[in-house]
Amino acid sequence: MKITGVKGMNDLLPAEVGRWQQMEATARELFGLYGYREVRTPVVEHHALFARGVGTDTDIVQKEMYAFEDKGEELLCLRPEGTAGVVRAFIEHGLHVEGPQKLYYLGPMFRRERPQKGRYRQFHQIGVEAFGTAEPAIDVEQIAMLDDYLARLGVKAALKLNSVGDAACRPAYLADLRAWLGERRAELCDDCNGRIERNPLRVLDCKVPTCQPVLARAPRLLERLCPACDAHHRAVTAGLDALGVAYAVDGRLVRGLDYYIRTAYEFSSDALGAQSAVAGGGRYDPLVETLGGPPTPGIGFALGQERLALILAAAGGPAPVRRPEVFFVSADEAGAREALVRAAELRRAGVACDLDARGGKLARQFKQAERVGARWAVVLGAAELASGQAKLKDLATREETPVALSALAARFAPAAR
Numbered sequence: 475m476k477i478t479g480v481k482g483m484n485d486l487l488p489a490e491v492g493r494w495q496q497m498e499a500t501a502r503e504l505f506g507l508y509g510y511r512e513v514r515t516p517v518v519e520h521h522a523l524f525a526r527g528v529g530t531d532t533d534i535v536q537k538e539m540y541a542f543e544d545k546g547e548e549l550l551c552l553r554p555e556g557t558a559g560v561v562r563a564f565i566e567h568g569l570h571v572e573g574p575q576k577l578y579y580l581g582p583m584f585r586r587e588r589p590q591k592g593r594y595r596q597f598h599q600i601g602v603e604a605f606g607t608a609e610p611a612i613d614v615e616q617i618a619m620l621d622d623y624l625a626r627l628g629v630k631a632a633l634k635l636n637s638v639g640d641a642a643c644r645p646a647y648l649a650d651l652r653a654w655l656g657e658r659r660a661e662l663c664d665d666c667n668g669r670i671e672r673n674p675l676r677v678l679d680c681k682v683p684t685c686q687p688v689l690a691r692a693p694r695l696l697e698r699l700c701p702a703c704d705a706h707h708r709a710v711t712a713g714l715d716a717l718g719v720a721y722a723v724d725g726r727l728v729r730g731l732d733y734y735i736r737t738a739y740e741f742s743s744d745a746l747g748a749q750s751a752v753a754g755g756g757r758y759d760p761l762v763e764t765l766g767g768p769p770t771p772g773i774g775f776a777l778g779q780e781r782l783a784l785i786l787a788a789a790g791g792p793a794p795v796r797r798p799e800v801f802f803v804s805a806d807e808a809g810a811r812e813a814l815v816r817a818a819e820l821r822r823a824g825v826a827c828d829l830d831a832r833g834g835k836l837a838r839q840f841k842q843a844e845r846v847g848a849r850w851a852v853v854l855g856a857a858e859l860a861s862g863q864a865k866l867k868d869l870a871t872r873e874e875t876p877v878a879l880s881a882l883a884a885r886f887a888p889a890a891r
């Protein structure tokens with residue numbers, strides 16, 4: 475029987491991987507410019523971390539966790555997101571004593587969702603978390619960094635921004651919202667009805683067309699923020715204006731995780747279809763304390779790499795691939811031996827090169843050179859070794875020029891070009 479990959483978990487093949495390396499290299503470079511440092515935490519964590527951190531009422535914890543008992547001893551799970559694990563590590567290693575921290579991470583996350591375009595069961599996030607700064611300046615800087623990141627990759631995405639209030643203003647609003655929605659149960663879908671008591675904010679995010687006109691009239695928390703949340707929100711929008719970051723304030727934006735307070739935001743793209751969010755984040759000031767640490771404000775975001783790859787692919791252009799500069803073709807055994815030595819020499823000089831280790835017919839070796847996209851071919855055989863001269867063939871124009879074997883490395887070394 476043929477064994478296939480697991481549903482919703484994808485292989486990433488060499489033709490695509492260049493795009494991923496590009497997004498990762500850009501993240502490392504840019505986030506470094508903003509003072510973020512990398513952190514790596516395990517893929518497996520205690521189930522309780524996400525139950526307490528992400529929220530027991532969320533879809534993620536209720537329906538989507540890959541949870542398992544480790545030999546009947548502990549309830550563990552594959553991480554569905556990165557924030558809770560980074561917060562756990564932050565607390566466990568006492569990073570708070572060093573003052574504000576800016577951290578970033580990359581890696582696979584797991585949610586047992588129904589797979590569709592842009593939604594998978596194993597997916598990859600690039601995320602950041604900034605701890606220890608309650609001031610709106612960090613919200614502004616972080617959102618601007620994400621905007622900058624997407625611009626560097628040439629991705630056009632629209633930024634929606636909201637404030638989801640805090641413990642001072644949200645409870646009274648939620649009570650009113652529940653009552654308001656309760657009066658309109660008949661007009662709302664079953665999912666909405668199920669959420670009114672449990673998680674009324676999520677009702678606002680319902681995509682069912684018949685619910686839309688009803689929800690468009692629902693009371694907005696944004697209009698009932700307490701003075702502190704209101705001031706914070708205004709400072710964030712003013713900061714984004716000052717940096718020239720375009721955004722739309724959307725009072726209906728809610729996020730799928732329960733830890734957010736105040737700032738919540740998402741970047742979305744039309745290229746994605748139904749799963750339009752390419753990145754999302756927000757402020758989660760109570761989370762460090764909820765997970766047993768000292769009161770420490772926090773704010774972060776995560777980008778979905780599969781979705782980013784879809785947008786980049788839709789924008790056209792093949793994924794970047796590293797092609798060999800030089801391909802050695804051997805005419806005989808002596809040439810094949812020399813090719814290995816010369817290839818090693820060129821690689822030491824930083825020149826990407828390759829050869830067909832099967833040897834054999836010249837035509838097949840040239841075909842392989844073209845298949846891997848080499849720029850130049852050098853034919854080596856007993857005659858070339860005797861004369862110390864070889865032919866350098868330009869595989870694009872087919873032109874041939876003589877080259878001294880002793881000058882090969884210098885001819886192609888990056889500094890010489």
Ligand code: HAM
Pocket residue numbers: 554555556557585587592593594595596597598599601602603730731751752753754755756758773774775776777778779780781
């Ligand atoms: P999230 O909105 O759940 O937030 O996920 C962030 C991004 O991950 C989404 O915008 C999307 O691009 C991608 N994503 C989520 N689920 C899937 C899936 N099933 N398949 C493919 N891509 C997916 C968080 O995870 C928060 N931890 C973000 C954050 C960091 N908030 C504060 N700090």
